[in-house]
Amino acid sequence: MSELLDIRGLAVRFPGARCLVQAVAGADLRLAEGECLGLVGESGCGKTQLLHSILGLSPPQAQIAGSIRYRGEEIVGLAPRALERIRGRRIAMVFQDPMTALNPCRRIGAQVGEVARVHLRASRAEAERRALSMLEAVQIADPQRCLRQYPHELSGGMRQRVMIAMALIGEPDVLLADEPTTALDVTVQAQILALLRDLRARTGAAVLMVTHDLGVIAEIADRVAVMYAGRIVEQAPVEVILSHPRHPYTEALQRCLPRVDQPPPQRLPSIPGRPPSPSALPPGCPFAPRCLYRMPMCDTQMPTLCEVSAAADGVRQTPQSQQSAPDVGGGRSSQGSRGTSQAQHLKACWHEGALGRLAPAPP
Numbered sequence: 001m002s003e004l005l006d007i008r009g010l011a012v013r014f015p016g017a018r019c020l021v022q023a024v025a026g027a028d029l030r031l032a033e034g035e036c037l038g039l040v041g042e043s044g045c046g047k048t049q050l051l052h053s054i055l056g057l058s059p060p061q062a063q064i065a066g067s068i069r070y071r072g073e074e075i076v077g078l079a080p081r082a083l084e085r086i087r088g089r090r091i092a093m094v095f096q097d098p099m100t101a102l103n104p105c106r107r108i109g110a111q112v113g114e115v116a117r118v119h120l121r122a123s124r125a126e127a128e129r130r131a132l133s134m135l136e137a138v139q140i141a142d143p144q145r146c147l148r149q150y151p152h153e154l155s156g157g158m159r160q161r162v163m164i165a166m167a168l169i170g171e172p173d174v175l176l177a178d179e180p181t182t183a184l185d186v187t188v189q190a191q192i193l194a195l196l197r198d199l200r201a202r203t204g205a206a207v208l209m210v211t212h213d214l215g216v217i218a219e220i221a222d223r224v225a226v227m228y229a230g231r232i233v234e235q236a237p238v239e240v241i242l243s244h245p246r247h248p249y250t251e252a253l254q255r256c257l258p259r260v261d262q263p264p265p266q267r268l269p270s271i272p273g274r275p276p277s278p279s280a281l282p283p284g285c286p287f288a289p290r291c292l293y294r295m296p297m298c299d300t301q302m303p304t305l306c307e308v309s310a311a312a313d314g315v316r317q318t319p320q321s322q323q324s325a326p327d328v329g330g331g332r333s334s335q336g337s338r339g340t341s342q343a344q345h346l347k348a349c350w351h352e353g354a355l356g357r358l359a360p361a362p363p
């Protein structure tokens with residue numbers, strides 16, 4: 001699979017009166033043609049800001065650094081006119097809250113059709129025809145009626161379907177979906193996930209799906225990137241993340257999942273402590289205050305994202321992955337090398353290869 005999006009060292013910072021808020025603090029991410037990458041992490045870790053920076057939607061005061069390449073073309077710093085070629089047409093977004101993303105004063109048909117008029121230069125009649133067929137594709141029960149309705153007349157699930165229709169009408173290569181099912185009840189959530197899976201199979205679009213729910217990830221993603229305090233701390237194919245989480249944060253997230261194969265605990269486990277404030281990130285590993293495996297170097301040095309020995313996960317090690325190892329753990333290679341395999345298991349923790357053998361330190 002070739003890379004559609006290649007994000008390296010991405011930082012999104014907001015200058016404040018007394019401090020700098022680091023919403024994204026040096027994230028590395030790849031999205032391959034046609035794949036579904038799940039981006040998972042707690043509230044406030046920078047998921048939405050990462051997505052917005054891809055589309056140039058960050059607030060004007062945001063300082064963006066690092067690199068975002070779409071099909072090899074640098075997006076960071078692109079002039080607004082040049083960005084318009086990509087935004088909505090090649091990369092489209094489903095926003096977290098359809099009620100605020102849709103214009104409450106305009107009919108659905110006008111809003112969906114407008115995307116076709118702007119991005120596909122469709123005539124008014126052609127735009128209406130495309131809007132109708134898109135509403136059918138997202139399985140709106142009475143699409144003709146829906147065209148004439150206003151957002152407040154639709155249910156939450158229907159509004160989310162309309163958002164997906166608006167995102168896909170320009171026939172993009174990449175769909176960015178920001179927690180598209182968070183506000184929906186579980187039945188509608190399952191329907192929307194099934195719809196996204198179906199549309200992805202039909203259109204071939206790659207999906208970058210943001211969520212804080214590992215259950216959603218298990219349903220839809222091929223690969224998972226785990227985000228903590230503005231950085232990616234672990235990436236691997238979904239079955240590897242769920243069966244062999246290696247970063248202590250991912251392991252802790254997994255411990256918090258309710259299990260159907262075990263008696264229910266009296267209290268669901270949670271990760272003690274809180275994520276660091278993005279305006280006061282520590283010099284070392286940001287997960288250190290909550291980590292069961294913490295050691296002295298964790299407080300002073302930041303581990304970089306490196307390859308975990310893949311054999312234990314049943315993931316084949318690639319020749320690229322065995323190249324230079326400029327890091328501390330031994331037997332690791334930097335993610336920065338070209339030709340990174342989609343099957344690589346990467347994590348940012350000093351305990352290379354040892355986590356399976358380590359017993360958690362007492363809290």
Ligand SMILES: Nc1ncnc2c1ncn2[C@@H]1O[C@H](COP(=O)(O)OP(=O)(O)O)[C@@H](O)[C@H]1O
Pocket residue numbers: 014021022023024041042043044045046047048049050059278
């Ligand atoms: N306009 C802004 N000014 C200052 N800080 C912001 C702004 N927007 C977002 N942030 C901060 O950036 C961090 C990441 O936000 P966000 O990307 O929305 O998190 P997530 O989507 O993971 O919940 C949060 O701590 C948030 O408070």
Ligand code: SF4
Pocket residue numbers: 247248249285286287288289291292293294295298303348349350351
């Ligand atoms: S680097 Fe240290 S504190 Fe961070 S996750 Fe690894 S063991 Fe825990």
Ligand SMILES: [Mg+2]
Pocket residue numbers: 047048049096178
């Ligand atoms: Mg968000």
